[in-house]
Amino acid sequence: MTSTRSEHKNFLMHAKCRDFTNFDVANMSEEECYWHFVEARFGSRDTFACPGCGTIATHYYRSNRRQWRCRHCDKDFSCTTGTALQDRKLPFKKLLFGISYFVSGAKGIASLHMSRVLDVQVKTAFVFAGKLREALARSVDQTPLSGTVELDGGHFCGRPRSGRIRKKPSTTAIAALVKDALNKQAGNGISPKPRPSMTRANIKRRKNRRIVFVLRQHSGTHERGAVRTMISVLTAETADQVMPVIEGNVVKGSKIMTDECNAYTRLNANYEHEVVNHQIEYSTIDGVNENQAESYFSRLRRYVVGIAHNTRPKYLPDIAWEMAWREDYRRNPEGEKTAHVLKSMAANGRSLKWRGYWQRAKLQTVSAPA
Ligand SMILES: [Zn+2]
Secondary structure (H helix, E strand, O other), X not given: OOOOHHHHOOHHHOHHHOOOOHXXXXXXXXXXXXXXXXXXXXXXXXEEEOOOOOOEEXXXXXXXOOEEEXXXXXXXXXXOOOOOOOOOOOOHHHXXXXXXXXXXXXXXXXXXXXXXXXXXXXXXXXHHHHHHHHHHHHOOOOOOEOOEEEEEEEEEOOOOOOOOOOOOOOOHHHHHHXXXXXXXXXXXXXXXXXXXXXXXXXXXXXXXXXXXXXXXXXXXXXXXXXXXXXXXXXXXXXHHHHHHHHHHHEOOOOEEEEOOOHHHHHHHHOOEEEEOOOOOXXXXXXXXXXXXXXXXXXXXXXHHHHHOOOOOOOOHHHHHHHHHHXXXXXXXXXXXXXXXXXXXXXXOOOOOOOOOHHHHOOOOOOOOOO
């Protein structure tokens, strides 16, 4: 069957992608948004399990408090009890709008932007987005990858800045300008040496450098690209750090495609290892490439550079998992993505990292899945 032009266009251009948008939430009432949360949490409006004792029944509903009293254990609960949104202060409409807005950003959402959209403080938006990311990170399918898997490491967080004067001018004209500038400095009694790039600030920046190590499983068909993504945040792309992550997350005997980095030389023992030399080509004639891993880094880097403008190592794991989710769900409609976020929040209990953030002003250090 010949494929039509419309099949090849970007998924975000299809009308089916826009099944549940920000606009739809804006047209819903607070009551409708509330019942949307109830159905996402319990799967029903009247008969479901008590979060305390697990008894499935039609519990006693107190509509003025929007709470149920369990028929078995007599405990009160609401549709956010035992989820990351427990003790929420925002109305359900703002929460649902926030989630819908969060999923609609192909490259992620800035907290500052979300604060203007939802009319909340920046810190509120920051903690809310953090809880959404944490829920996504905790709901990742941890089954090891198999088939064809691409691996690569990308550097984030600690990029040293170059000095004020360029050390290697690209043209003779610039070289003359630099020479002039240095002579002028010398005339003013200033040392004519260019500022060294490894200043104290840059040494500190380099300490913050982390490697986002990505593992992407191919779908098996050329059109679909990668379908599952795992990530791990490391401090260096060395065999000692990389091998345990690979062995824990990729089934032995799988085909692994990497670049020519030294960290991967031990892979031959348990895997079918194929290498593409990036100094020569992006893809070998046999189709060995890392384009799916590069696609992931492209999205993550666009978030870090263009949306967040900066990020710190302690926030990086959840951001990296968020972008892995955005890559894997890139061809799912907005409604499905919103439902997935709601389900992830309902299934993973209270937030481990962000609960009490307002009171203690400190992020809880809980390691993300490996
Ligand atoms: Zn109960």
